[in-house]
Amino acid sequence: MIKGFVFDLDGVITDTARYHYQAWAQVAEEMLGITIDPSVNEGLKGVSRMDSLEVILKFGHQEDRYSQEEKVRIATAKNDRYVALISHMTPDDILPGMKRFLNAIKAAGYGIALASASRNAPRILAGLSLSDYFDAVVDPATLTHGKPDPEIFTRGAELLGIAPAEAVGLEDAVAGIAAIKAAGEFAVGIGDAKLLSQADLVFANTAEVNLAAIEQAAR
Ligand code: B16
Numbered sequence: 090m091i092k093g094f095v096f097d098l099d100g101v102i103t104d105t106a107r108y109h110y111q112a113w114a115q116v117a118e119e120m121l122g123i124t125i126d127p128s129v130n131e132g133l134k135g136v137s138r139m140d141s142l143e144v145i146l147k148f149g150h151q152e153d154r155y156s157q158e159e160k161v162r163i164a165t166a167k168n169d170r171y172v173a174l175i176s177h178m179t180p181d182d183i184l185p186g187m188k189r190f191l192n193a194i195k196a197a198g199y200g201i202a203l204a205s206a207s208r209n210a211p212r213i214l215a216g217l218s219l220s221d222y223f224d225a226v227v228d229p230a231t232l233t234h235g236k237p238d239p240e241i242f243t244r245g246a247e248l249l250g251i252a253p254a255e256a257v258g259l260e261d262a263v264a265g266i267a268a269i270k271a272a273g274e275f276a277v278g279i280g281d282a283k284l285l286s287q288a289d290l291v292f293a294n295t296a297e298v299n300l301a302a303i304e305q306a307a308r
Pocket residue numbers: 097098099100106109133134135136137138141168204205206207208209210
């Protein structure tokens with residue numbers, strides 16, 4: 090019996106990955122002398138800000154070069170650029186079909202929570218004019234572990250006041266699907282079915298996401 094939905098943000102509701110990448114590429118070049126390429130991008134999805142910096146330092150073979158204080162300064166510079174980029178987001182940046190899907194689950198009376206690793210998530214939802222759809226937004230600053238740990242999806246269901254078995258998680262990343270499954274929730278993957286084979290149900294893209302199909306499969 091489904092009672093609520095727990096959403097990932099980046100890659101499910103909107104595409105912020107390109108802004109994360111743009112901001113990191115600039116900071117890596119200017120502050121670290123590291124030229125990142127799109128292959129690095131995959132490794133940043135769903136990963137926290139500080140862990141993203143570690144991924145980039147490793148890519149540039151500079152793992153041990155900076156103190157914690159310097160790392161915070163670098164991550165802050167990235168975030169300043171990222172925030173400038175996302176400040177231009179509007180409802181036009183909602184991925185195809187997701188507004189329709191949110192309307193459908195809201196009308197059906199399901200609880201709706203956000204489980205994004207991004208500390209900027211509330212700001213992004215506001216830019217997309219979607220804040221009112223969400224009954225709960227997990228604050229990633231209160232978490233100990235990132236995806237694939239189940240913590241963020243467990244918390245999402247908890248905030249909705251429902252059991253994990255009553256929750257459906259939506260994710261585009263392999264680590265996110267793993268997190269949903271480890272939380273004991275029904276996992277809906279968005280993207281390549283082969284890549285997201287751990288999911289209970291996969292849609293090729295956001296436009297395909299369909300409430301009736303999920304209700305049927307999660308029964
Ligand atoms: P911030 P998600 C994640 O969002 C992004 O995929 C990831 O690239 C980013 O590093 C992380 O949020 C933290 O973002 O720097 O804004 O706190 O996919 O979990 O919605």
